[in-house]
Amino acid sequence: MRVSTLIKIGTIDEFQVNVGKLVEIEDHAIAVFRLAERQFNAVENRCPHKGGPLAVGIVSGDFVFCPLHDWKIDLKDGNVQAPDHGCVRKYDVTIEGEEVFITL
Amino acid sequence: MDKRKLVLVGNGMAGVNCIEHILKLKEQSYEITIFGTEPHPNYNRIQLSYVLGGSSKFEDIVLNDWDWYEKNNIHLYTGHTVTKINHENRVVHTNKGVVESYDELILATGSNPFILPIPGAHLSNVISYRDIKDCEKMIEASKTYKKAAVIGGGLLGLEAARGLLNLSMDVTVIHVMDTLMERQLDPTASKLLQAELEAQGMKFRMNAATEELIGEDRVEGLRFKDGSVLDADLVVMAVGIRPNVELAKEHGIEVNRGIVVNDYLETSVPNIYAVGECAEHRGIVYGLVAPLYEQGQVLAKRLANVETKPYEGSVLSTKLKVSGVDVFSAGEFIDQPDTKAYRFQDDFQGVYKKVLVKDETIIGAVLFGEIDEGVRLFQMIRNGAHEKELKTIFSRTNTEKESGAPQVISMADEELICGCNGVSKGTIVQAINELGLDSVESIKGCTGATRSCGGCKPLVQDLLQCTLGDKFQKVEKEPICSCTTLSRDEVVEAIRAMKLTSTKEVMNVLEWNQENGCSKCRPALNYYLGMAWPKEYEDERTSRFVNERLHANIQKDGTYSVVPRIYGGVTSPEQMRKIADVADKYEIPMVKITGGQRIDLLGVKKEDLPNVWADLDMPSGYAYAKALRTVKTCVGENFCRFGTQDSIQMGIDMEKRFERLWTPHKVKMAVSACPRNCAESGIKDIGVVGVDGGWELYVGGNGGVHLRGGDLFIKVKTREEVLEWSAAFVQYYRETAKYLERTSHWVERVGLEHIQEVLKDEGTRAELIKRMDEALESSKDPWKEAIEERSVRQMFEKVTVS
Ligand code: SRM
Ligand SMILES: Cc1cc2nc3c(=O)[nH]c(=O)nc-3n(C[C@H](O)[C@H](O)[C@H](O)COP(=O)(O)OP(=O)(O)OC[C@H]3O[C@@H](n4cnc5c(N)ncnc54)[C@H](O)[C@@H]3O)c2cc1C
Ligand code: SF4
Ligand code: FES
Numbered sequence: 054m055r056v057s058t059l060i061k062i063g064t065i066d067e068f069q070v071n072v073g074k075l076v077e078i079e080d081h082a083i084a085v086f087r088l089a090e091r092q093f094n095a096v097e098n099r100c101p102h103k104g105g106p107l108a109v110g111i112v113s114g115d116f117v118f119c120p121l122h123d124w125k126i127d128l129k130d131g132n133v134q135a136p137d138h139g140c141v142r143k144y145d146v147t148i149e150g151e152e153v154f155i156t157l
Numbered sequence: 158m159d160k161r162k163l164v165l166v167g168n169g170m171a172g173v174n175c176i177e178h179i180l181k182l183k184e185q186s187y188e189i190t191i192f193g194t195e196p197h198p199n200y201n202r203i204q205l206s207y208v209l210g211g212s213s214k215f216e217d218i219v220l221n222d223w224d225w226y227e228k229n230n231i232h233l234y235t236g237h238t239v240t241k242i243n244h245e246n247r248v249v250h251t252n253k254g255v256v257e258s259y260d261e262l263i264l265a266t267g268s269n270p271f272i273l274p275i276p277g278a279h280l281s282n283v284i285s286y287r288d289i290k291d292c293e294k295m296i297e298a299s300k301t302y303k304k305a306a307v308i309g310g311g312l313l314g315l316e317a318a319r320g321l322l323n324l325s326m327d328v329t330v331i332h333v334m335d336t337l338m339e340r341q342l343d344p345t346a347s348k349l350l351q352a353e354l355e356a357q358g359m360k361f362r363m364n365a366a367t368e369e370l371i372g373e374d375r376v377e378g379l380r381f382k383d384g385s386v387l388d389a390d391l392v393v394m395a396v397g398i399r400p401n402v403e404l405a406k407e408h409g410i411e412v413n414r415g416i417v418v419n420d421y422l423e424t425s426v427p428n429i430y431a432v433g434e435c436a437e438h439r440g441i442v443y444g445l446v447a448p449l450y451e452q453g454q455v456l457a458k459r460l461a462n463v464e465t466k467p468y469e470g471s472v473l474s475t476k477l478k479v480s481g482v483d484v485f486s487a488g489e490f491i492d493q494p495d496t497k498a499y500r501f502q503d504d505f506q507g508v509y510k511k512v513l514v515k516d517e518t519i520i521g522a523v524l525f526g527e528i529d530e531g532v533r534l535f536q537m538i539r540n541g542a543h544e545k546e547l548k549t550i551f552s553r554t555n556t557e558k559e560s561g562a563p564q565v566i567s568m569a570d571e572e573l574i575c576g577c578n579g580v581s582k583g584t585i586v587q588a589i590n591e592l593g594l595d596s597v598e599s600i601k602g603c604t605g606a607t608r609s610c611g612g613c614k615p616l617v618q619d620l621l622q623c624t625l626g627d628k629f630q631k632v633e634k635e636p637i638c639s640c641t642t643l644s645r646d647e648v649v650e651a652i653r654a655m656k657l658t659s660t661k662e663v664m665n666v667l668e669w670n671q672e673n674g675c676s677k678c679r680p681a682l683n684y685y686l687g688m689a690w691p692k693e694y695e696d697e698r699t700s701r702f703v704n705e706r707l708h709a710n711i712q713k714d715g716t717y718s719v720v721p722r723i724y725g726g727v728t729s730p731e732q733m734r735k736i737a738d739v740a741d742k743y744e745i746p747m748v749k750i751t752g753g754q755r756i757d758l759l760g761v762k763k764e765d766l767p768n769v770w771a772d773l774d775m776p777s778g779y780a781y782a783k784a785l786r787t788v789k790t791c792v793g794e795n796f797c798r799f800g801t802q803d804s805i806q807m808g809i810d811m812e813k814r815f816e817r818l819w820t821p822h823k824v825k826m827a828v829s830a831c832p833r834n835c836a837e838s839g840i841k842d843i844g845v846v847g848v849d850g851g852w853e854l855y856v857g858g859n860g861g862v863h864l865r866g867g868d869l870f871i872k873v874k875t876r877e878e879v880l881e882w883s884a885a886f887v888q889y890y891r892e893t894a895k896y897l898e899r900t901s902h903w904v905e906r907v908g909l910e911h912i913q914e915v916l917k918d919e920g921t922r923a924e925l926i927k928r929m930d931e932a933l934e935s936s937k938d939p940w941k942e943a944i945e946e947r948s949v950r951q952m953f954e955k956v957t958v959s
Contacts, residue, residue: 062956075955077955104714111700112699113676
């Protein structure tokens with residue numbers, strides 16, 4: 054049986070809209086994005102291409118563009134967009150009041 | 158002295174055009190107030206059909222935006238209808254209780270659409286076609302309903318019908334006569350037009366008089382005189398217009414069909430004038446813009462106390478827009494016993510032309526299918542030209558046309574290109590030559606040509622081509638990214654013209670197909686906006702690539718490199734010690750001398766960046782940015798046995814002058830003190846080479862992927878001139894290059910000679926430099942900013958949960 058835990062990663066105002074942030078929890082490096090006032094998404098901070106740090110990519114709508122070679126990744130499901138292939142692990146983010154949690 | 162008060166009733170095309178002329182003539186003479194019933198600034202009514210058909214938005218057809226009123230100190234009351242004129246006390250009253258006194262009063266109340274006095278005319282979904290509100294109603298109705306009937310087969314009715322076809326409605330045009338547009342076309346042309354429109358899917362009921370509109374609340378159909386019925390859930394009435402004269406009539410101003418005016422647009426009451434569709438001059442009420450603008454010019458001069466010829470009436474010409482059918486007519490075109498006609502008809506090409514002549518004088522014409530000659534014919538008709546001049550037109554059809562030479566070449570300088578705004582060929586050519594204009598858009602701004610119906614755009618384009626010759630490049634249209642079909646120039650033009658001020662606004666207004674853009678257009682738009690509005694625009698960090706967002710160069714392992722400024726490549730033991738200490742403190746894995754004469758600290762962790770910068774206490778070298786990179790220098794005259802100039806100081810001066818300036822792509826410079834060129838000035842965006850008694854400037858060099866030697870741009874004598882010319886060059890590059898276009902590509906695209914030609918004028922250089930200084934004014938060292946500002950610093954932090 055898998056037990057998932059909610060881990061607090063900060064308060065909402067610590068995240069800027071459309072600017073990614075790196076969150077390290079144990080051996081997970083997670084890129085957390087605040088896409089709108091109360092909308093958060095999170096994916097593994099490693100581009101499937103050559104490991105680019107997705108947290109510093111340009112955010113456009115629901116997508117992040119990898120800063121190294123411009124792969125386009127959908128933050129809703131972690132899928133790499135055509136013409137490239139692949140996917141990154143997605144993490145669930147929960148907001149309670151002003152606090153932001155990630156599910157591991 | 159108190160200013161005199163000028164009040165305009167009617168915020169429409171004719172009235173505001175007249176005000177524009179007054180402002181041009183004597184900007185400061187009046188305190189101006191405008192009242193308008195519609196809740197909008199003045200827009201181009203002629204282009205309503207583009208809004209209806211979906212090819213333009215309301216913003217595109219605005220002629221004078223809100224800013225314009227403000228800039229010209231005009232008090233504007235929109236949503237106010239003037240209901241009372243008291244000419245004894247010289248005041249007007251509005252329906253909302255505003256009272257305003259005047260010294261001079263202009264009535265430009267336009268027309269009202271004529272509504273057929275038949276049963277059912279009041280039903281909902283029966284719409285007239287006059288203003289933006291009507292368009293909105295039609296667009297709304299088309300979302301729910303599918304069957305439309307347009308009553309009226311004139312210009313307006315056909316435009317409405319075509320617009321409704323675009324909205325995917327099933328459209329029938331009902332016309333009482335047996336030919337369409339009988340006021341503008343002869344029967345032959347009418348029939349051709351009808352056939353063409355039928356082919357486009359329009360249906361017609363000719364010779365049909367509507368007797369009643371059927372329906373309860375909403376219209377459901379039409380009943381004709383002969384008893385037959387047509388189903389329709391939207392009815393557009395386009396059966397004519399009536400001058401809007403109620404206000405004048407109720408207040409003792411002489412009114413016939415329109416408000417009666419003399420040759421100076423004066424009404425029967427002192428200090429009250431009328432222009433536009435509401436005015437009647439020598440028994441004629443005009444319903445097209447060109448004559449209304451002519452009236453406005455005369456009135457403007459009158460009010461500005463400038464000598465003017467009287468207004469003596471206008472000859473009309475008409476073009477059908479929107480439908481994709483080329484139709485033109487002017488003057489008298491219905492054959493009479495005492496007229497003769499030149500005719501040409503080609504059923505295969507669908508071309509028909511007729512020119513009517515009376516007593517050897519050209520009096521009118523109808524063209525169908527091919528209307529190139531319209532402008533010239535119109536001119537001849539206005540001038541009452543002799544019929545033998547027709548040869549110059551019709552002989553052209555075969556010879557010149559085949560040779561591809563544009564018709565504008567053979568036009569005389571005084572011939573009109575833009576009929577609506579009365580702009581002649583000579584005026585446009587002069588503007589191109591003297592003001593250095595190079596786009597239709599800039600010509601529109603300066604001369605007004607193409608501003609109304611837009612029909613003369615192809616002629617203006619030809620004229621640009623002919624006048625500028627090789628300098629005019631019909632730039633291949635290349636969209637800035639896949640989110641749009643618009644090119645760089647179109648986007649920048651729109652940013653300036655519509656005063657767009659954020660990437661979001663650009664993407665919305667210009668209808669990006671990706672709502673939030675992509676990694677290509679976002680940085681480009683951010684650059685263009687900053688370039689266009691250096692003072693107002695607030696840089697959008699989120700639209701910048703990581704390097705420019707974090708002001709450091711990202712490495713393959715996610716660490717960053719730090720390159721501080723070392724002006725002109727000149728350092729000091731103290732500076733080197735500081736760099737060494739920082740490298741030790743943060744355990745920086747690699748310290749390297751770059752190819753650009755400075756030092757690179759490679760492998761810095763993101764969260765260390767602000768501290769590294771703080772400890773270095775040196776300005777950013779922008780080694781990561783589309784901005785000035787390095788200015789390389791050689792040792793120069795103070796040390797080198799061949800040196801002719803102080804290249805080191807020149808380099809330092811240039812680096813200090815241009816640092817922090819955002820550019821379309823990176824810009825590199827170098828200064829060598831003799832032609833041996835140790836600083837490699839020949840492959841820099843701007844390379845300076847010192848020679849005996851002066852300096853040579855090379856531009857467009859590139860040592861990267863496509864190696865290109867710089868072109869000799871100019872030779873100058875002094876250091877001040879070096880700075881002046883390079884500043885003008887950089888700014889012109891900033892304003893005209895595409896984002897991510899190095900100077901090497903830009904110089905090849907626009908041509909070295911073109912750049913030399915533009916910059917040769919001292920005034921132009923001064924203007925460019927002024928704009929560059931504006932851009933630099935608000936610039937700040939980004940590393941300092943990151944150290945000082947909490948919100949910026951936040952971006953470098955990471956969260957660690959243990
Ligand atoms: C550090 C440096 C190499 C060095 O160690 O010497 C360097 C490093 C990079 N260069 Fe360069 N270039 C460096 C001098 C040059 C030069 C020589 C010069 O400037 O005198 C050239 C050729 C001259 C020119 O640009 O005209 C040069 C031509 C390029 C190009 C090709 C540009 C082109 O238009 O073709 C690129 C790619 C680009 O900009 O798109 C590039 C891009 C890069 C980038 C920024 C690649 C990137 O986007 O990540 C490299 C960063 C490496 C890193 O991990 O930090 N670098 N690069 C030099 C920095 C000079 C400085 O002090 O700022
Ligand atoms: C769909 C359409 C297509 C057209 N196509 C062409 C074309 O291709 N070529 C061409 O030359 N012409 C064309 N026209 C005609 C052209 O638009 C008019 O000739 C021109 O707009 C008339 O200008 P105006 O200022 O006299 O009237 P308007 O532009 O109508 O302005 C009058 C304004 O005064 C306001 N007003 C009226 N009474 C009052 C009051 N008491 N107080 C305050 N405000 C008041 C009205 O609300 C209106 O906004 C077209 C017109 C339409 C509707
Ligand atoms: S450019 Fe000329 S003067 Fe300067 S170092 Fe080279 S050789 Fe010497
Ligand atoms: S590492 Fe992400 S695109 Fe190459």
